Amino acid sequence: MSDRMPLMAGNWKMNLNHLEAIAHVQKLAFGLADKDYEAVEVAVLPPFTDLRSVQTLVDGDKLKIKYGAQDISAHDSGAYTGEISGPMLAKLRCAYAVVGHSERRQYHDETDELCNAKVKAAFRNDLTPILCVGEGLDVRKAGNQVAHTLAQVDGGLRDVPAEQAETIVIAYEPVWAIGTGEVATPEDAQEVCGAIRGRLAELYGQEVADKVRIQYGGSVKSGNVAAIMAKPDVDGALIGGASLDADEFVKIVRFRDQ
Ligand SMILES: O=C[C@H](O)COP(=O)(O)O
Numbered sequence: 001m002s003d004r005m006p007l008m009a010g011n012w013k014m015n016l017n018h019l020e021a022i023a024h025v026q027k028l029a030f031g032l033a034d035k036d037y038e039a040v041e042v043a044v045l046p047p048f049t050d051l052r053s054v055q056t057l058v059d060g061d062k063l064k065i066k067y068g069a070q071d072i073s074a075h076d077s078g079a080y081t082g083e084i085s086g087p088m089l090a091k092l093r094c095a096y097a098v099v100g101h102s103e104r105r106q107y108h109d110e111t112d113e114l115c116n117a118k119v120k121a122a123f124r125n126d127l128t129p130i131l132c133v134g135e136g137l138d139v140r141k142a143g144n145q146v147a148h149t150l151a152q153v154d155g156g157l158r159d160v161p162a163e164q165a166e167t168i169v170i171a172y173e174p175v176w177a178i179g180t181g182e183v184a185t186p187e188d189a190q191e192v193c194g195a196i197r198g199r200l201a202e203l204y205g206q207e208v209a210d211k212v213r214i215q216y217g218g219s220v221k222s223g224n225v226a227a228i229m230a231k232p233d234v235d236g237a238l239i240g241g242a243s244l245d246a247d248e249f250v251k252i253v254r255f256r257d258q
Contacts, residue, residue, distance in 0.1 A: 004213050006229065007169060007236035008253050009043040009130065010243025011070060011098065011217075012050075021050035022057055027246035029063050032253060037064040040253050041236075043096055044243070045070050045130075048084050051092050059093075068096025071104060072127065074117035086125030097122045100156060101132045102175045112155025119156050123164045130169040130238065131156045132217070133196070137176040145174065146195045153199055162204045166211040170196055171238040177218025179241060183228075189216040190231035197233050222251035226258040 016024055025044065032042065043066040046054055054067050073083035089097060099122065100115035115131065122129035133152035135145040149172065157165055172192050177184050193214045200209035216228050217238030228234055243249045251258065 002210070002232065002235070004211070004235045005041050006039070006255075007041045007043065007213050007215060008249075008255075009045055009068075009096065009169075009215070009236070009238050010249055011045045011101070011238055011240050012047065012244060013070070013103070013240055014047060015244055016046060016050060018050045018053040021046050022053050024244075024246055025054055025057050025063070025065060028065060028249060029057075029061065031246060031250035032065070034064075036250075036253055039256070041066065042253055043068060045096065045098055051089070051094065055092050066095040068094045068098065068127070068130070070098045070101065072097035072099065072118050072122055072125075072129075074114060074121050076121065076124070086121045086127060089127055090125045094127055096130050096169070097127045098171075099129045099131050100152070102134060102173055102178060105132075106175075112152055112158075115152075115156045116158045116160075119160060119168070123160070128167055128169060130171050130215070132171045132173055132238070134171075134173040134175055134192075134218075140174060140176055145192055149192050150195060150199045153196055154203075157203065162208050165200070165204050166208040169213045169215060169236075171215040171217050172196060173217035173238060179219070181219050183219040183221075183224050184216070186227045186231050186234075189228050189234055193231065193233035220252065222248055222255075222258055225252050225255040229255050 073085045099118040104110045119129045133149045135148040139148045213235040215236040215238045220237040220239045221242045
């Protein structure tokens with residue numbers, strides 16, 4: 001059992017408007033007790049338009065739920081229509097910024113090079129990046145999941161110094177398991193999460209690698225989370241669909257009781 005604090009993060013994707021966000025976070029706050037936060041770090045990743053509402057609620061009621069954004073611009077300001085910058089997210093006291101989610105890689109052609117620039121933008125603005133990596137079904141079928149995923153890790157971390165790298169969160173999300181109900185086995189998750197930690201050790205040394213939290217994501221639910229969390233290199237989950245149900249998300253946070 002490592003001493004890394006598990007991170008359960010709910011990626012709402014493009015769901016819940018700012019009013020629904022308030023109701024949802026209130027429900028989570030009502031469902032979670034102080035002892036839950038002692039054992040697990042809990043975060044929500046709402047759409048940009050909800051962040052101010054979530055911040056106001058968290059600040060006003062001194063909630064222990066953390067929050068972050070689903071994306072971040074590689075640039076800090078300027079003529080980049082439609083983008084949201086690190087300084088804007090930092091001003092809203094976001095803790096996290098997701099980088100390179102497979103839906104952004106797939107639908108917005110985000111490359112490892114761009115992800116690397118976004119990781120650096122997050123660090124530059126005191127946000128913790130959650131760098132998403134993982135293979136598609138064709139790569140998995142060819143048995144190349146480890147090599148593919150490690151190349152994304154290398155690309156995302158290029159020229160990131162050790163003192164920053166040790167604070168990053170890496171989310172291993174096999175694309176074929178996202179939103180499909182097709183969860184990877186705990187052994188599948190461990191194989192790649194263990195390989196990611198091995199690569200971090202090669203890049204930065206074992207001490208740094210042992211500090212990095214590696215999440216699994218892909219059809220995580222209360223019924224399968226405990227078995228995945230039992231694996232030594234899995235330090236949390238990035239939860240999509242199931243995070244939209246407050247009761248279910250609370251159960252996932254309490255994975256030790258499942
Ligand atoms: O960011 C979350 C992942 O894409 C997983 O989504 P899912 O739990 O709906 O499969």
